[in-house]
Amino acid sequence: MSRFKNKVVIITGGGGSLGGSIAKSFADEDAKVVLLGRTFSSLEDQAKEIDPTGDSVLCISANVLDEEELNDAKIKVLDTFGDIDILVNAAGGNRKGATIGPEQTFFDLSVNDFEGVNQLNLMGTLLPCYVFGKVFADKKEGVILNISSMAADRVITRVIGYSASKAATENFTKSLSVEMALKFGEGIRVNAIAPGFFIGEQNRFLLLNKDGSYTERGETIIRNTPMKRFGEKSEVAGPTLFLCSDEARFITGTVLPIDGGFSAFSGV
Secondary structure, three states: OOOOOOOEEEEEEOOOOOHHHHHHHHHHHOEEEEEEEEHHHHHHHHHHOOOOOOOEEEEEEOOOOOHHHHHHHHHHHHHHHOOOOOEEOOOOOOOOOHHHOOOOOOHHOOOHHHHHHHHHHHHHHHHHHHHHHHHHHHHHOOOEEOOHHHHHHOOOOHHHHHHHHHHHHHHHHHHHHHHHHHHHHEEEEEEEEOOEEOOOOOOHHEOOOOOOOOOOOHHHHHHOOOOOOOOHHHHHHHHHHHHHOHOOOOOOOEEEEEEOHHOOOOOO
């Protein structure tokens, strides 16, 4: 029997590349998948790829920064599937003004964009935990998986806003894991994964030239990654499923790197 047969999994940012990939991995394990995001058309596109019949996928348009919309989504999920077992917070992102370009300094930073990135990545993780986590608290059982980044633990140039928000998300993950276990018992676990460098549409131009060769930044990353390659989207699925499964029932408050050894390597 599948590890997740009939388990109800909510994935925020379900219309995105990472969220969609994670959703498909759960659907392949016979889970009931809820794709939550702001753009309904993107959710529908992902749903068709995951399950053309639509029987095991529910799409809900909601903003992870809007508590009322999240509460409405919770009611809809419970009305449709009757329960919630797992929450994966894959919604997140960056803003151009929260980065520091090669010719810029810290003083060129947009404070508004910095605040916006922190809202999206930190509050966009906290609020779904706050809303959907109440279901877990009531039944004293459930799993939350947050998404961190290599930028949280080690300084990576340019992405100062994103880095700060992911560092805060890691700390929040650990704090929430302790809070849930102490107040509601061992049945509620909270962990995170920290992907290393994966090539996606948002960062492709930073890592690859038009001819497919590495940019200077791409070469620096590969030089400091012992496995000497970028990660593949599918390689996030295994660790995600493991941390959300009963096989990891004694693991909470952990941030698992998926980085080809980047975080372990000193560069020497």
